[in-house]
Amino acid sequence: MAWSGSVEAPPTARIVTLLPSMHPGERRVAEALAADLGAAVERSAQQVADDVGVGRATVVRAAQTLGYEGYPQLRVAAARELALRTTADNPADGTMLGGLRESVARFAARLGHTISGLTEEVLQEFVQRLDDAGRVLVVANGLSSPLGLDLVLRLTSAGRPAELLQDALAQRIAARQLGPDAVCLVVSGSGTNDATLAVMRAAHDGGTPVLAITSFAQSPVAQSADTVLVVPPVNESFQDELIHTSRAALMLVTEALVEALVTRRGDRGRDARAAVLHELGSTIQE
Incomplete structure:
Protein backbone atom coordinates (compact mmCIF):
# COMPACT_ATOMS: atom_id res chain seq x y z
CA MET A 1 0.00 0.00 0.00
CA ARG A 85 16.12 21.37 7.28
CA THR A 86 17.49 23.19 10.28
CA THR A 87 20.55 22.25 12.28
CA ALA A 88 21.13 22.52 15.97
CA ASP A 89 22.54 25.86 17.07
CA ASN A 90 24.33 24.14 19.92
CA PRO A 91 25.64 20.76 18.75
CA ALA A 92 26.60 18.23 21.35
CA ASP A 93 29.84 19.32 23.04
CA GLY A 94 30.41 16.26 25.17
CA THR A 95 28.37 17.61 28.08
CA MET A 96 25.04 16.30 29.32
CA LEU A 97 23.43 19.69 28.63
CA GLY A 98 24.88 19.73 25.12
CA GLY A 99 23.38 16.32 24.43
CA LEU A 100 20.03 17.52 25.72
CA ARG A 101 20.17 20.58 23.46
CA GLU A 102 20.93 18.39 20.46
CA SER A 103 18.02 16.05 21.20
CA VAL A 104 15.59 18.95 21.53
CA ALA A 105 16.90 20.56 18.35
CA ARG A 106 16.55 17.28 16.44
CA PHE A 107 12.95 16.92 17.61
CA ALA A 108 12.20 20.55 16.70
CA ALA A 109 13.58 20.01 13.19
CA ARG A 110 11.19 17.11 12.63
CA LEU A 111 8.21 18.63 14.43
CA GLY A 112 6.31 19.27 11.22
CA HIS A 113 6.49 15.56 10.40
CA THR A 114 4.12 14.71 13.25
CA ILE A 115 1.02 15.66 11.26
CA SER A 116 2.30 14.81 7.79
CA GLY A 117 0.46 11.47 7.83
CA LEU A 118 -2.94 13.06 8.50
CA THR A 119 -5.62 14.22 6.11
CA GLU A 120 -8.60 16.46 6.79
CA GLU A 121 -11.09 13.72 5.89
CA VAL A 122 -9.64 11.13 8.27
CA LEU A 123 -9.25 13.65 11.08
CA GLN A 124 -12.87 14.81 10.71
CA GLU A 125 -14.11 11.22 10.77
CA PHE A 126 -11.97 10.37 13.80
CA VAL A 127 -13.18 13.33 15.89
CA GLN A 128 -16.80 12.82 14.85
CA ARG A 129 -16.78 9.16 15.87
CA LEU A 130 -15.14 10.06 19.15
CA ASP A 131 -17.72 12.76 19.84
CA ASP A 132 -20.78 10.73 18.84
CA ALA A 133 -19.89 7.55 20.75
CA GLY A 134 -22.01 6.63 23.72
CA ARG A 135 -18.98 5.14 25.48
CA VAL A 136 -15.21 5.39 24.94
CA LEU A 137 -12.72 2.75 26.04
CA VAL A 138 -9.09 3.88 25.71
CA VAL A 139 -6.56 1.09 25.28
CA ALA A 140 -2.80 1.68 25.62
CA ASN A 141 -0.23 -0.88 26.72
CA GLY A 142 3.52 -1.07 27.16
CA LEU A 143 5.38 2.19 26.61
CA SER A 144 2.19 3.82 25.33
CA SER A 145 0.41 3.32 28.67
CA PRO A 146 1.17 6.83 30.02
CA LEU A 147 -0.35 8.32 26.85
CA GLY A 148 -3.56 6.40 27.47
CA LEU A 149 -3.94 7.77 30.99
CA ASP A 150 -3.19 11.32 29.84
CA LEU A 151 -5.71 11.00 27.00
CA VAL A 152 -8.46 9.76 29.33
CA LEU A 153 -7.93 12.69 31.70
CA ARG A 154 -7.97 15.19 28.83
CA LEU A 155 -11.09 13.69 27.24
CA THR A 156 -12.91 13.70 30.57
CA SER A 157 -11.95 17.33 31.12
CA ALA A 158 -13.37 18.12 27.68
CA GLY A 159 -16.74 16.66 28.65
CA ARG A 160 -16.13 13.41 26.76
CA PRO A 161 -15.91 10.80 29.55
CA ALA A 162 -13.60 7.89 28.77
CA GLU A 163 -12.35 4.87 30.66
CA LEU A 164 -9.03 3.07 30.91
CA LEU A 165 -8.29 -0.40 32.27
CA GLN A 166 -4.74 -1.55 33.03
CA ASP A 167 -5.28 -5.32 33.08
CA ALA A 168 -5.05 -6.94 29.63
CA LEU A 169 -7.84 -9.45 30.28
CA ALA A 170 -10.10 -6.75 31.71
CA GLN A 171 -9.47 -4.71 28.55
CA ARG A 172 -10.62 -7.59 26.32
CA ILE A 173 -13.71 -8.29 28.43
CA ALA A 174 -14.73 -4.61 28.38
CA ALA A 175 -14.03 -4.28 24.65
CA ARG A 176 -16.12 -7.36 23.80
CA GLN A 177 -19.13 -5.83 25.56
CA LEU A 178 -18.93 -2.24 24.30
CA GLY A 179 -21.39 -2.62 21.42
CA PRO A 180 -21.81 -0.67 18.17
CA ASP A 181 -22.69 2.65 19.83
CA ALA A 182 -19.30 2.87 21.56
CA VAL A 183 -15.74 3.19 20.30
CA CYS A 184 -12.50 1.52 21.31
CA LEU A 185 -9.71 4.09 21.07
CA VAL A 186 -6.26 2.49 20.76
CA VAL A 187 -2.94 4.29 21.24
CA SER A 188 0.10 2.26 20.16
CA GLY A 189 3.41 3.70 19.04
CA SER A 190 4.79 0.55 17.43
CA GLY A 191 1.41 -0.75 16.34
CA THR A 192 2.51 -4.31 17.16
CA ASN A 193 1.61 -4.85 20.82
CA ASP A 194 -0.02 -8.30 21.16
CA ALA A 195 -2.20 -7.34 24.13
CA THR A 196 -3.55 -4.31 22.29
CA LEU A 197 -4.26 -6.32 19.13
CA ALA A 198 -6.19 -8.86 21.20
CA VAL A 199 -8.37 -6.05 22.57
CA MET A 200 -9.01 -4.77 19.05
CA ARG A 201 -10.17 -8.24 17.97
CA ALA A 202 -12.49 -8.44 20.98
CA ALA A 203 -13.96 -5.03 20.13
CA HIS A 204 -14.58 -6.04 16.53
CA ASP A 205 -16.16 -9.31 17.69
CA GLY A 206 -18.62 -7.21 19.67
CA GLY A 207 -19.38 -4.96 16.71
CA THR A 208 -17.52 -1.95 18.14
CA PRO A 209 -15.66 0.48 15.82
CA VAL A 210 -11.95 0.81 16.61
CA LEU A 211 -10.08 4.11 16.36
CA ALA A 212 -6.29 4.04 16.48
CA ILE A 213 -3.39 6.44 16.85
CA THR A 214 -0.08 4.86 15.86
CA SER A 215 3.27 5.65 14.24
CA PHE A 216 3.48 3.16 11.37
CA ALA A 217 1.00 3.06 8.50
CA GLN A 218 1.24 -0.64 7.73
CA SER A 219 1.47 -1.93 11.30
CA PRO A 220 -1.07 -4.54 12.49
CA VAL A 221 -2.83 -1.92 14.61
CA ALA A 222 -3.18 0.47 11.68
CA GLN A 223 -4.44 -2.30 9.43
CA SER A 224 -6.98 -3.54 12.00
CA ALA A 225 -8.48 -0.16 12.91
CA ASP A 226 -11.61 1.27 11.29
CA THR A 227 -10.19 4.80 11.44
CA VAL A 228 -6.50 5.48 12.05
CA LEU A 229 -4.36 8.54 12.62
CA VAL A 230 -0.76 7.84 11.56
CA VAL A 231 1.73 10.01 13.43
CA PRO A 232 5.30 9.48 12.10
CA PRO A 233 7.84 9.10 14.91
CA VAL A 234 10.40 11.81 15.50
CA ASN A 235 13.21 9.28 15.19
CA GLU A 236 14.83 8.92 11.79
CA SER A 237 14.46 5.17 11.34
CA PHE A 238 12.49 2.17 12.60
CA GLN A 239 15.64 0.87 14.32
CA ASP A 240 16.12 4.24 16.03
CA GLU A 241 12.49 4.15 17.14
CA LEU A 242 12.96 0.70 18.66
CA ILE A 243 16.08 1.79 20.55
CA HIS A 244 15.01 5.22 21.77
CA THR A 245 11.22 4.83 21.62
CA SER A 246 10.00 8.42 21.80
CA ARG A 247 6.29 9.00 22.30
CA ALA A 248 6.63 12.79 22.13
CA ALA A 249 4.96 13.07 18.70
CA LEU A 250 2.01 10.95 19.79
CA MET A 251 1.59 13.01 22.95
CA LEU A 252 1.60 16.23 20.96
CA VAL A 253 -1.05 14.97 18.53
CA THR A 254 -3.32 13.54 21.22
CA GLU A 255 -3.28 16.89 23.03
CA ALA A 256 -4.17 18.73 19.83
CA LEU A 257 -6.83 16.11 19.06
CA VAL A 258 -8.64 16.88 22.30
CA GLU A 259 -8.55 20.58 21.46
CA ALA A 260 -10.15 19.78 18.09
CA LEU A 261 -12.83 17.81 19.93
CA VAL A 262 -13.55 20.74 22.28
CA THR A 263 -13.95 23.03 19.27
CA ARG A 264 -16.33 20.60 17.58
CA ARG A 265 -18.47 20.27 20.74
CA GLY A 266 -19.09 24.02 20.83
CA ASP A 267 -21.07 25.05 23.93
CA ARG A 268 -20.70 21.57 25.40
CA GLY A 269 -16.94 21.83 25.16
CA ARG A 270 -16.84 25.33 26.60
CA ASP A 271 -19.17 24.34 29.47
CA ALA A 272 -16.93 21.38 30.28
CA ARG A 273 -13.87 23.61 30.32
CA ALA A 274 -15.67 26.07 32.61
CA ALA A 275 -16.52 23.25 35.02
CA VAL A 276 -12.91 22.09 35.04
CA LEU A 277 -11.64 25.59 35.76
CA HIS A 278 -14.13 25.89 38.61
CA GLU A 279 -12.82 22.70 40.22
CA LEU A 280 -9.21 23.73 39.65
CA GLY A 281 -9.87 27.09 41.21
CA SER A 282 -11.21 25.47 44.35
CA THR A 283 -7.96 23.54 44.85
CA ILE A 284 -5.55 26.47 44.60
CA GLN A 285 -4.31 27.95 47.85
CA GLU A 286 -2.82 31.44 48.14
Whole structure:
Protein backbone atom coordinates (compact mmCIF):
# COMPACT_ATOMS: atom_id res chain seq x y z
CA MET A 1 0.00 0.00 0.00
CA ALA A 2 1.33 3.41 -0.96
CA TRP A 3 1.54 6.58 1.11
CA SER A 4 -1.94 7.98 1.83
CA GLY A 5 -1.07 10.89 4.10
CA SER A 6 -0.52 14.52 3.30
CA VAL A 7 1.04 15.35 -0.07
CA GLU A 8 3.23 17.84 1.82
CA ALA A 9 4.87 15.12 3.91
CA PRO A 10 8.66 15.03 3.35
CA PRO A 11 10.37 11.85 2.10
CA THR A 12 11.95 10.88 5.41
CA ALA A 13 8.60 11.07 7.23
CA ARG A 14 7.07 8.78 4.62
CA ILE A 15 10.01 6.39 4.80
CA VAL A 16 10.02 5.95 8.56
CA THR A 17 6.25 5.44 8.55
CA LEU A 18 6.15 2.84 5.76
CA LEU A 19 9.58 1.18 6.07
CA PRO A 20 8.64 -1.81 8.30
CA SER A 21 6.01 -2.96 5.78
CA MET A 22 7.86 -2.35 2.50
CA HIS A 23 9.03 -5.24 0.31
CA PRO A 24 12.70 -6.16 0.98
CA GLY A 25 14.07 -4.60 -2.20
CA GLU A 26 12.08 -1.41 -1.79
CA ARG A 27 13.08 -1.29 1.87
CA ARG A 28 16.76 -1.37 0.92
CA VAL A 29 16.19 1.53 -1.46
CA ALA A 30 14.29 3.53 1.17
CA GLU A 31 16.97 2.88 3.81
CA ALA A 32 19.67 4.09 1.42
CA LEU A 33 17.70 7.24 0.62
CA ALA A 34 17.07 8.01 4.28
CA ALA A 35 20.73 7.43 5.13
CA ASP A 36 21.94 9.97 2.55
CA LEU A 37 19.16 12.21 1.30
CA GLY A 38 21.65 14.51 -0.40
CA ALA A 39 23.01 11.67 -2.51
CA ALA A 40 19.46 10.75 -3.50
CA VAL A 41 19.06 14.21 -5.00
CA GLU A 42 22.22 13.87 -7.09
CA ARG A 43 21.77 10.29 -8.32
CA SER A 44 19.50 8.88 -11.01
CA ALA A 45 17.22 5.91 -10.42
CA GLN A 46 19.71 3.66 -12.21
CA GLN A 47 22.59 4.91 -10.06
CA VAL A 48 20.59 4.25 -6.91
CA ALA A 49 19.72 0.79 -8.21
CA ASP A 50 23.39 0.03 -8.88
CA ASP A 51 24.48 1.26 -5.47
CA VAL A 52 21.80 -0.70 -3.60
CA GLY A 53 22.00 -3.82 -5.73
CA VAL A 54 18.45 -3.91 -7.07
CA GLY A 55 16.81 -3.30 -10.43
CA ARG A 56 15.82 0.15 -11.60
CA ALA A 57 12.16 -0.90 -11.49
CA THR A 58 12.52 -1.54 -7.75
CA VAL A 59 13.73 2.03 -7.22
CA VAL A 60 10.73 3.35 -9.16
CA ARG A 61 8.33 1.15 -7.18
CA ALA A 62 9.88 2.36 -3.93
CA ALA A 63 9.26 5.96 -5.00
CA GLN A 64 5.66 5.11 -5.89
CA THR A 65 5.12 3.32 -2.56
CA LEU A 66 6.27 6.52 -0.89
CA GLY A 67 3.53 8.36 -2.76
CA TYR A 68 5.44 9.88 -5.69
CA GLU A 69 4.67 9.49 -9.38
CA GLY A 70 8.21 8.32 -9.95
CA TYR A 71 11.81 8.75 -8.86
CA PRO A 72 12.26 12.26 -10.37
CA GLN A 73 9.43 13.54 -8.17
CA LEU A 74 11.06 11.89 -5.15
CA ARG A 75 14.36 13.65 -5.97
CA VAL A 76 12.59 17.02 -6.06
CA ALA A 77 10.90 16.32 -2.71
CA ALA A 78 14.25 15.27 -1.21
CA ALA A 79 15.86 18.51 -2.39
CA ARG A 80 13.00 20.47 -0.84
CA GLU A 81 13.37 18.68 2.48
CA LEU A 82 17.10 19.32 2.56
CA ALA A 83 16.52 23.01 1.87
CA LEU A 84 14.08 23.28 4.76
CA ARG A 85 16.12 21.37 7.28
CA THR A 86 17.49 23.19 10.28
CA THR A 87 20.55 22.25 12.28
CA ALA A 88 21.13 22.52 15.97
CA ASP A 89 22.54 25.86 17.07
CA ASN A 90 24.33 24.14 19.92
CA PRO A 91 25.64 20.76 18.75
CA ALA A 92 26.60 18.23 21.35
CA ASP A 93 29.84 19.32 23.04
CA GLY A 94 30.41 16.26 25.17
CA THR A 95 28.37 17.61 28.08
CA MET A 96 25.04 16.30 29.32
CA LEU A 97 23.43 19.69 28.63
CA GLY A 98 24.88 19.73 25.12
CA GLY A 99 23.38 16.32 24.43
CA LEU A 100 20.03 17.52 25.72
CA ARG A 101 20.17 20.58 23.46
CA GLU A 102 20.93 18.39 20.46
CA SER A 103 18.02 16.05 21.20
CA VAL A 104 15.59 18.95 21.53
CA ALA A 105 16.90 20.56 18.35
CA ARG A 106 16.55 17.28 16.44
CA PHE A 107 12.95 16.92 17.61
CA ALA A 108 12.20 20.55 16.70
CA ALA A 109 13.58 20.01 13.19
CA ARG A 110 11.19 17.11 12.63
CA LEU A 111 8.21 18.63 14.43
CA GLY A 112 6.31 19.27 11.22
CA HIS A 113 6.49 15.56 10.40
CA THR A 114 4.12 14.71 13.25
CA ILE A 115 1.02 15.66 11.26
CA SER A 116 2.30 14.81 7.79
CA GLY A 117 0.46 11.47 7.83
CA LEU A 118 -2.94 13.06 8.50
CA THR A 119 -5.62 14.22 6.11
CA GLU A 120 -8.60 16.46 6.79
CA GLU A 121 -11.09 13.72 5.89
CA VAL A 122 -9.64 11.13 8.27
CA LEU A 123 -9.25 13.65 11.08
CA GLN A 124 -12.87 14.81 10.71
CA GLU A 125 -14.11 11.22 10.77
CA PHE A 126 -11.97 10.37 13.80
CA VAL A 127 -13.18 13.33 15.89
CA GLN A 128 -16.80 12.82 14.85
CA ARG A 129 -16.78 9.16 15.87
CA LEU A 130 -15.14 10.06 19.15
CA ASP A 131 -17.72 12.76 19.84
CA ASP A 132 -20.78 10.73 18.84
CA ALA A 133 -19.89 7.55 20.75
CA GLY A 134 -22.01 6.63 23.72
CA ARG A 135 -18.98 5.14 25.48
CA VAL A 136 -15.21 5.39 24.94
CA LEU A 137 -12.72 2.75 26.04
CA VAL A 138 -9.09 3.88 25.71
CA VAL A 139 -6.56 1.09 25.28
CA ALA A 140 -2.80 1.68 25.62
CA ASN A 141 -0.23 -0.88 26.72
CA GLY A 142 3.52 -1.07 27.16
CA LEU A 143 5.38 2.19 26.61
CA SER A 144 2.19 3.82 25.33
CA SER A 145 0.41 3.32 28.67
CA PRO A 146 1.17 6.83 30.02
CA LEU A 147 -0.35 8.32 26.85
CA GLY A 148 -3.56 6.40 27.47
CA LEU A 149 -3.94 7.77 30.99
CA ASP A 150 -3.19 11.32 29.84
CA LEU A 151 -5.71 11.00 27.00
CA VAL A 152 -8.46 9.76 29.33
CA LEU A 153 -7.93 12.69 31.70
CA ARG A 154 -7.97 15.19 28.83
CA LEU A 155 -11.09 13.69 27.24
CA THR A 156 -12.91 13.70 30.57
CA SER A 157 -11.95 17.33 31.12
CA ALA A 158 -13.37 18.12 27.68
CA GLY A 159 -16.74 16.66 28.65
CA ARG A 160 -16.13 13.41 26.76
CA PRO A 161 -15.91 10.80 29.55
CA ALA A 162 -13.60 7.89 28.77
CA GLU A 163 -12.35 4.87 30.66
CA LEU A 164 -9.03 3.07 30.91
CA LEU A 165 -8.29 -0.40 32.27
CA GLN A 166 -4.74 -1.55 33.03
CA ASP A 167 -5.28 -5.32 33.08
CA ALA A 168 -5.05 -6.94 29.63
CA LEU A 169 -7.84 -9.45 30.28
CA ALA A 170 -10.10 -6.75 31.71
CA GLN A 171 -9.47 -4.71 28.55
CA ARG A 172 -10.62 -7.59 26.32
CA ILE A 173 -13.71 -8.29 28.43
CA ALA A 174 -14.73 -4.61 28.38
CA ALA A 175 -14.03 -4.28 24.65
CA ARG A 176 -16.12 -7.36 23.80
CA GLN A 177 -19.13 -5.83 25.56
CA LEU A 178 -18.93 -2.24 24.30
CA GLY A 179 -21.39 -2.62 21.42
CA PRO A 180 -21.81 -0.67 18.17
CA ASP A 181 -22.69 2.65 19.83
CA ALA A 182 -19.30 2.87 21.56
CA VAL A 183 -15.74 3.19 20.30
CA CYS A 184 -12.50 1.52 21.31
CA LEU A 185 -9.71 4.09 21.07
CA VAL A 186 -6.26 2.49 20.76
CA VAL A 187 -2.94 4.29 21.24
CA SER A 188 0.10 2.26 20.16
CA GLY A 189 3.41 3.70 19.04
CA SER A 190 4.79 0.55 17.43
CA GLY A 191 1.41 -0.75 16.34
CA THR A 192 2.51 -4.31 17.16
CA ASN A 193 1.61 -4.85 20.82
CA ASP A 194 -0.02 -8.30 21.16
CA ALA A 195 -2.20 -7.34 24.13
CA THR A 196 -3.55 -4.31 22.29
CA LEU A 197 -4.26 -6.32 19.13
CA ALA A 198 -6.19 -8.86 21.20
CA VAL A 199 -8.37 -6.05 22.57
CA MET A 200 -9.01 -4.77 19.05
CA ARG A 201 -10.17 -8.24 17.97
CA ALA A 202 -12.49 -8.44 20.98
CA ALA A 203 -13.96 -5.03 20.13
CA HIS A 204 -14.58 -6.04 16.53
CA ASP A 205 -16.16 -9.31 17.69
CA GLY A 206 -18.62 -7.21 19.67
CA GLY A 207 -19.38 -4.96 16.71
CA THR A 208 -17.52 -1.95 18.14
CA PRO A 209 -15.66 0.48 15.82
CA VAL A 210 -11.95 0.81 16.61
CA LEU A 211 -10.08 4.11 16.36
CA ALA A 212 -6.29 4.04 16.48
CA ILE A 213 -3.39 6.44 16.85
CA THR A 214 -0.08 4.86 15.86
CA SER A 215 3.27 5.65 14.24
CA PHE A 216 3.48 3.16 11.37
CA ALA A 217 1.00 3.06 8.50
CA GLN A 218 1.24 -0.64 7.73
CA SER A 219 1.47 -1.93 11.30
CA PRO A 220 -1.07 -4.54 12.49
CA VAL A 221 -2.83 -1.92 14.61
CA ALA A 222 -3.18 0.47 11.68
CA GLN A 223 -4.44 -2.30 9.43
CA SER A 224 -6.98 -3.54 12.00
CA ALA A 225 -8.48 -0.16 12.91
CA ASP A 226 -11.61 1.27 11.29
CA THR A 227 -10.19 4.80 11.44
CA VAL A 228 -6.50 5.48 12.05
CA LEU A 229 -4.36 8.54 12.62
CA VAL A 230 -0.76 7.84 11.56
CA VAL A 231 1.73 10.01 13.43
CA PRO A 232 5.30 9.48 12.10
CA PRO A 233 7.84 9.10 14.91
CA VAL A 234 10.40 11.81 15.50
CA ASN A 235 13.21 9.28 15.19
CA GLU A 236 14.83 8.92 11.79
CA SER A 237 14.46 5.17 11.34
CA PHE A 238 12.49 2.17 12.60
CA GLN A 239 15.64 0.87 14.32
CA ASP A 240 16.12 4.24 16.03
CA GLU A 241 12.49 4.15 17.14
CA LEU A 242 12.96 0.70 18.66
CA ILE A 243 16.08 1.79 20.55
CA HIS A 244 15.01 5.22 21.77
CA THR A 245 11.22 4.83 21.62
CA SER A 246 10.00 8.42 21.80
CA ARG A 247 6.29 9.00 22.30
CA ALA A 248 6.63 12.79 22.13
CA ALA A 249 4.96 13.07 18.70
CA LEU A 250 2.01 10.95 19.79
CA MET A 251 1.59 13.01 22.95
CA LEU A 252 1.60 16.23 20.96
CA VAL A 253 -1.05 14.97 18.53
CA THR A 254 -3.32 13.54 21.22
CA GLU A 255 -3.28 16.89 23.03
CA ALA A 256 -4.17 18.73 19.83
CA LEU A 257 -6.83 16.11 19.06
CA VAL A 258 -8.64 16.88 22.30
CA GLU A 259 -8.55 20.58 21.46
CA ALA A 260 -10.15 19.78 18.09
CA LEU A 261 -12.83 17.81 19.93
CA VAL A 262 -13.55 20.74 22.28
CA THR A 263 -13.95 23.03 19.27
CA ARG A 264 -16.33 20.60 17.58
CA ARG A 265 -18.47 20.27 20.74
CA GLY A 266 -19.09 24.02 20.83
CA ASP A 267 -21.07 25.05 23.93
CA ARG A 268 -20.70 21.57 25.40
CA GLY A 269 -16.94 21.83 25.16
CA ARG A 270 -16.84 25.33 26.60
CA ASP A 271 -19.17 24.34 29.47
CA ALA A 272 -16.93 21.38 30.28
CA ARG A 273 -13.87 23.61 30.32
CA ALA A 274 -15.67 26.07 32.61
CA ALA A 275 -16.52 23.25 35.02
CA VAL A 276 -12.91 22.09 35.04
CA LEU A 277 -11.64 25.59 35.76
CA HIS A 278 -14.13 25.89 38.61
CA GLU A 279 -12.82 22.70 40.22
CA LEU A 280 -9.21 23.73 39.65
CA GLY A 281 -9.87 27.09 41.21
CA SER A 282 -11.21 25.47 44.35
CA THR A 283 -7.96 23.54 44.85
CA ILE A 284 -5.55 26.47 44.60
CA GLN A 285 -4.31 27.95 47.85
CA GLU A 286 -2.82 31.44 48.14
